[in-house]
Every structure is written in structure tokens, then in C-alpha cells.
Amino acid sequence: MTTDLFIDGAPATLEDLAHQALVNYGAYTSFLVEDGGVRGLDLHLARLEASAVELFGQTFGMDHLRALMRSALGTRQNAWLRISLFSNAISNRDPTARGDPRVMIGVFDPPSPLADTTRLQLQTYEREAPHLKHVATFGLLRARRAARAAGFDDALFMDRDGRISEGSLWNIGFLSGDTVVWPDAPMLAGVTQALLYRGLQAQDISQTTQPVTAADLSHFEAAFICNSATPAASVTAIDDHVFQVRPDLIARLKDAWSSQPHQTI
Numbered sequence: 001m002t003t004d005l006f007i008d009g010a011p012a013t014l015e016d017l018a019h020q021a022l023v024n025y026g027a028y029t030s031f032l033v034e035d036g037g038v039r040g041l042d043l044h045l046a047r048l049e050a051s052a053v054e055l056f057g058q059t060f061g062m063d064h065l066r067a068l069m070r071s072a073l074g075t076r077q078n079a080w081l082r083i084s085l086f087s088n089a090i091s092n093r094d095p096t097a098r099g100d101p102r103v104m105i106g107v108f109d110p111p112s113p114l115a116d117t118t119r120l121q122l123q124t125y126e127r128e129a130p131h132l133k134h135v136a137t138f139g140l141l142r143a144r145r146a147a148r149a150a151g152f153d154d155a156l157f158m159d160r161d162g163r164i165s166e167g168s169l170w171n172i173g174f175l176s177g178d179t180v181v182w183p184d185a186p187m188l189a190g191v192t193q194a195l196l197y198r199g200l201q202a203q204d205i206s207q208t209t210q211p212v213t214a215a216d217l218s219h220f221e222a223a224f225i226c227n228s229a230t231p232a233a234s235v236t237a238i239d240d241h242v243f244q245v246r247p248d249l250i251a252r253l254k255d256a257w258s259s260q261p262h263q264t265i
Contacts, residue, residue: 004107006072012104019088020104025095026086026135027051031191031228032110036077037262040191040228044083047191051132052085057098060085065103069265072105080108080229084135114230117245119237120167121152122214126159130166130186140168156238159185164212166190170227172235174220175249179206181220192226192257199256214239222246224253231257 005012020026029044038044045062052059065083073079084104089097123143128136143155156172158164165185166172171193174181180200182193200207222244223235232253234245 004072005104006068006107007104008102009068009071016088016102016104019091020084020086023086023091024136025055025090026084026101027055027132028082028084028135029133029191030080030082033073033077033079033081033265034262036073037264038081039257039260039262040195041263041265043191043194047133048083048085051134052101054132055134056085056087056090056101058100060101060103066265068103068105072107073265076107078110080110082106082108086135111229114170114225114227114233115153117234117236118153118225119151120154120156120235120239121147121150122158122164122239123147123155124160125155125157126165126186127157127188130188133188144168157187158214162213164214167225170225170230172223172225174212175222175224175246176220179208181212182207182209183212184209185211190227192228192231195260196226196231196253196256199259200253202259203252203256205252205256214241217241222249224250226253226257 007016027048029047031038031044045065049059069081085101086104087097087101089099123146125139125143127139147155154168156164156167163185164183166187171190172183197207217238218241223238224232225235226232232250234250235243236245237243
């Protein structure tokens with residue numbers, strides 16, 4: 001796998017990487033670049049800007065960030081980008097600094113999509129500050145490891161009130177009749193989820209957002225997961241509840257995603 005790391009437009013230094021390894025404070029977003037463009041780039045940038053204001057007290061400037069992305073990509077037209085925001089001035093000893101965040105961009109080969117069918121284990125878990133895509137990933141990895149050890153592919157989270165929210169690396173949706181149902185609970189609003197919502201709206205496909213609990217699973221014919229690497233993949237089971245595999249639903253979702261335009265970096 002080819003990996004390049006840049007910080008503020010220059011190759012990453014050992015000092016900067018050591019700070020990030022020791023201080024787990026920051027936010028990121030990641031996405032697929034295809035033919036020099038990104039679906040939902042505006043949403044990814046808006047997510048980073050809001051995170052910068054909340055975590056560092058100041059944003060970075062959209063034009064500046066786009067220039068850093070173009071520089072990191074160089075001549076590559078297809079890649080996976082991860083853009084992270086951090087500050088060397090913030091540490092465990094002094095967490096009070098405010099100001100421009102620094103920008104680290106990782107350029108990777110495009111990843112493989114998620115499996116076409118997935119078995120999920122329900123776990124009671126709530127990410128800290130769930131509206132942020134932050135770098136505190138210990139809980140996510142621990143949940144995934146536990147799910148794999150129990151014979152599942154991944155973990156699906158529900159909060160202390162039993163409301164299903166999100167997965168370790170993805171959002172989830174359900175099908176009830178001809179309606180796509182998105183769960184209502186504290187979670188990260190996924191960019192791919194938003195793109196699917198836009199695309200399904202344009203196709204006049206009914207959607208709703210409502211609380212979903214484990215007891216509600218029997219009301220749905222099918223379920224799917226989605227993230228920036230995988231527009232849609234079928235869920236075959238959650239715990240011991242088995243869902244239909246609906247290739248027509250997955251095709252419809254992929255069409256909705258594909259209908260969203262590439263935005264040039």
C-alpha cells in the first residue's frame with residue numbers, strides 16, 4: 001500500500017507525528033478521490049470547518065485546504081484521502097490553546113469496499129461527542145474486535161436507552177415497505193448517508209428518520225450499511241435476527257449515490 005503523509009503542505013516530520021501519537025485530540029474526515037473529484041466534498045469540508053471551530057476555536061480556510069489537498073495528491077487522480085486537524089500547542093499538560101489547527105493529509109491507495117453482506121452484533125456503546133468525527137478510536141476498535149471474536153463481522157451500537165445509532169465505521173439504514181428508515185439517535189451524520197438521502201429524494205423514494213430499537217428489527221424487511229468507501233452493502237443479520245438480501249435495494253441506493261456529482265478539488 002502506498003502512503004504519503006503531509007503536514008501543512010510539507011512532508012510530515014518525526015516531531016509532528018510524535019505529537020499526534022502522544023496527544024489524542026483532533027478531528028478528521030476521509031473519502032475517495034475518483035478522476036480528481038469527490039462526491040460530497042462540500043459536506044466533508046463543512047464537517048472539518050465545524051470541527052475546527054469547536055475543537056480549536058478557529059477555522060482553516062476552505063481555499064487553503066483545497067490547495068493542500070491538490071498539493072498532496074500531485075498527479076494522482078484516484079486515491080483515498082484522510083485529512084486530520086491537530087495542534088502542537090495542545091497537550092495533556094496544557095489543553096487551553098486556541099488558534100489555527102494544523103492540517104495533516106494522508107494519501108493512500110483506494111481501499112476495498114465493505115463486504116457485500118454483513119452480520120452485526122448489537123453492543124451498548126455511545127461514542128464521546130458522537131457528532132464529531134474525532135480521533136478517539138479506542139472504543140471503536142475494541143467493539144469491532146469483540147464482534148469479530150463473537151463470530152460477527154462488525155459491531156452496531158445502541159445507546160443506553162436502547163436506540164440504535166451507528167456502526168464502527170459506517171451508518172445504517174432499514175427498509176420498511178417502500179420506505180427507507182434512518183435511525184434517530186446521537187451519532188455522526190455520515191456524508192455518504194447524506195448523499196444517499198439527496199439521491200433518494202431526487203428519485204421520489206420515501207424516507208423517514210425515527211428511533212429504532214432491537215425490538216423494532218422484525219418490522220423491517222432489509223437493512224444496509226454505508227460509508228465513504230461503500231455506498232451500500234446488505235446486512236444479513238443483527239444478532240439472531242435475519243434480514244432478506246435485497247439486491248434491488250442495494251442497486252437503488254448505489255444509483256442514488258452515483259447520481260451525486262463529482263466536485264473538483
